[in-house]
Amino acid sequence: MKAGRFPVGDEAAARDESILLAPLRARHGTRVLTSPARVARQTAEWITDAFEIVPAFDDIDYGRWRGLSLREAGEREPEQVAAWLADPQAHPHGGESIEMLAARVAGGLAFIDRLNPCERCIVVTHALVVKVALAHALGMPLQSVYGMDFAPLSSTVLKRASPADAWSA
Template sequence: MPGLHRLPRTASLPFYDDPLQSETIPIRPAIPLELILLCHAATRAMKTGRFPIGDEPAEHDARSQLAPLRARGNARVIASPARVARETAAWIADAFDIVPAFDDIDYGRWRGHSIRETGEREPEQVAAWLADPHARAHGGESVAMLAARVAEGLALIDRLKGCERCIVVTHAIVVKVALAQALGKPLTSVYAMNLAPLSTTVLERATSV
């Protein structure tokens, strides 16, 4: 099924990912809007297996890889408030909007800590968080809470006037949640999805008149 990946279900965390080819998923046929969800560039935290804290810079300048997206000059660009997302957005647009609804999930007290060490220190809490979209073992956001604000962000985009293409620079977990919603899948399905830095997922949505 588009957007889902046949990988073994393991205790991997939803933002720490492998490559995925772009997918186009039709949502509604009327007044089409091409919504491109772009995962931000790789960070040092991702490479070293740490929970992000939000102010990590891109590890490498990848603007040359994003040249095809920059060429789409008629697109409206939106970015997560996270530093790496803003840096990535600046590689494809001279101006862009920042929308908090597309920010990374808040990992609470796990922010900045090693994923492996957290799993060893709090195995039950990590297992609960991976099994239950409503769990908040870290004291931050649950996946269900993230899904609620992502839905609000997508609804905002659907209300844009005169916009035929929108690029949202965001985080892998945000894209996964958006895919689960688009496909009508349970939120637990995000743990079986894998997205690479700079990968794109395309949704065909419909804007209001």
């Protein structure tokens, strides 16, 4: 959505941001997981030489709104856009609802839980996926994602000592 359009999934990074991401460069013992989206894979390449693609962290499927701006989608389908922006169960575009995305992301977090608990993990993904992961990990209602805002290329840290412990941000 950084470009003001619903992504189609094969967008390239707008420019090389490797210098900006240098502080995140993966250290020894850090596992890097990424969305299958091209922009996420490119970003992962800026922080590591080896990463693993995890489909659970892919962006939401925007269905028939892919490639449209929010304004275009709103002009064509105002009631459907309003429903999607208010209800985590709505998926009027024919793609995924926020709730469906949340179930997928929960599976991705469960995958991380099965990793070595001492291993540091970086997930390169999309803003909406981060919002849903935060809501899930912190036990917040899914409706809370509508009030979250993240800058492109920002980082969010989730921690816990073991899968039995609660997450903290």
